[in-house]
Amino acid sequence: MDVTDTPGVALTFDDGPDPVWTPRVLDALDRAGARATFFVIPPLALEHEGLVRAALEAGHGVELHCVRHVRHTELSPREVEAEAREGLRALRSFGAEPRLWRPPWGVVAPWTWGIAAEYGLEIAGWTADTHDWRGDDAPAMLRSVSPLIRQGAVVLMHDGIGPGALRDGCAETVALVGELVAHIEKLECEPSPYRARRGA
Numbered sequence: 001m002d003v004t005d006t007p008g009v010a011l012t013f014d015d016g017p018d019p020v021w022t023p024r025v026l027d028a029l030d031r032a033g034a035r036a037t038f039f040v041i042p043p044l045a046l047e048h049e050g051l052v053r054a055a056l057e058a059g060h061g062v063e064l065h066c067v068r069h070v071r072h073t074e075l076s077p078r079e080v081e082a083e084a085r086e087g088l089r090a091l092r093s094f095g096a097e098p099r100l101w102r103p104p105w106g107v108v109a110p111w112t113w114g115i116a117a118e119y120g121l122e123i124a125g126w127t128a129d130t131h132d133w134r135g136d137d138a139p140a141m142l143r144s145v146s147p148l149i150r151q152g153a154v155v156l157m158h159d160g161i162g163p164g165a166l167r168d169g170c171a172e173t174v175a176l177v178g179e180l181v182a183h184i185e186k187l188e189c190e191p192s193p194y195r196a197r198r199g200a
């Protein structure tokens with residue numbers, strides 16, 4: 001995907017909230033003085049409501065990932081519509097105002113776009129994949145992703161163990177946060193949440 005017009009370098013985390021790892025990611029962001037966007041799984045958010053509220057209170061974005069972690073191409077239009085409707089209902093119950101939707105694996109179906117527009121959601125991709133789900137260590141991830149870090153980049157990380165993950169924890173993602181933020185600042189860019197094109 002192309003570099004977006006998101007100002008700064010967006011830090012994004014999918015597949016949470018996770019009771020073990022999301023608090024550690026939040027701490028790492030706090031220590032680094034950076035804000036990020038969490039593309040959450042609403043059923044997990046309902047289970048760990050305090051984590052979503054903590055993220056919002058710290059100024060992070062809370063946006064929609066998926067109710068079911070299934071490619072939209074494997075769902076009917078009606079099922080994708082339910083993803084948006086049920087997901088938004090859950091996230092709004094915490095006071096979040098989602099404007100972004102990152103479908104599982106970044107896969108959209110032809111019907112995803114119209115449903116997103118109907119619900120006021122912008123489809124959010126990424127430009128720099130850390131592949132953190134593979135279990136690489138933080139220095140290796142920084143090395144592989146750093147050539148992609150520039151103004152407008154969107155970095156994909158995970159604060160939960162999603163389907164297909166080859167690791168059993170997110171410790172290396174937690175370790176990556178500070179190093180990545182330092183790298184971004186060295187380039188005189190600013191770590192930021194992912195901002196919707198139409199503004200807040």
Ligand SMILES: [Zn+2]
Nearest residue numbers: 014015104162
């Ligand atoms: Zn995911």
